[in-house]
Amino acid sequence: xxxxxxxxxxxxxxxxxxxxxxxxxGELFMMRASDAPGDETPPxxxxxLIIHAALTIEGDVLMASDDPTGDGAPKTGILVNFNGPDAGxxxxxxxxxxxxxxVTQPLIETFFSPAFGMCVDRFGIPWMLSAxxxxxx
Numbered sequence: 001x002x003x004x005x006x007x008x009x010x011x012x013x014x015x016x017x018x019x020x021x022x023x024x025x026g027e028l029f030m031m032r033a034s035d036a037p038g039d040e041t042p043p044x045x046x047x048x049l050i051i052h053a054a055l056t057i058e059g060d061v062l063m064a065s066d067d068p069t070g071d072g073a074p075k076t077g078i079l080v081n082f083n084g085p086d087a088g089x090x091x092x093x094x095x096x097x098x099x100x101x102x103v104t105q106p107l108i109e110t111f112f113s114p115a116f117g118m119c120v121d122r123f124g125i126p127w128m129l130s131a132x133x134x135x136x137x
Contacts, residue, residue: 004060005080007125008067013050016123017064023096024082026057079118079128087115090131097121097129 009016014030021028034047045051049066062080084090087109094107094115100122107117113130120126 005062005078007062007064007080008075009050009064009123010072011046011049011066012123013053013064013066014048016121016125017050017053017055019123020055020062023093024055024057026055029054029056074124079126081128081130084115084129084131087131090115090117090129094119094129097127 007013007016017028017030030053031051032047033045033049033051036051051065053064055062082093084093091107094117098119098121102120103117104120104126105116105118107115107129110116110130113133115131116129118126118128
């Protein structure tokens with residue numbers, strides 16, 4: 001069994017997932033409304049909207065689409081968590097995600113992580129990042 005976050009975007013899923021692949025690497029798959037079989041495409045769908053995106057990194061999958069409701073409202077009650085192997089990697093990823101967004105918790109050292117922080121990226125997705133705890137000496 002596995003849990004995989006599924007994010008909704010307001011028409012900018014393609015841009016967001018292209019950026020996430022630049023930051024995290026991995027294999028990116030995106031399907032536009034125009035890629036669906038003719039009888040499966042909603043009649044008034046924008047052909048450029050992403051109906052499914054998946055970024056696969058070392059067996060983990062982050063998925064998304066453009067929000068079919070089109071309401072554009074901010075999504076609340078969730079953060080995407082990313083744990084990295086060390087503080088240097090977290091600083092790199094945090095800086096890239098926070099660029100053009102908003103830092104809600106600057107990176108700090110805590111009792112549970114040598115680097116912990118939170119931000120909302122420029123696409124409106126809230127992130128929580130932490131480095132794995134250093135091994136005891």
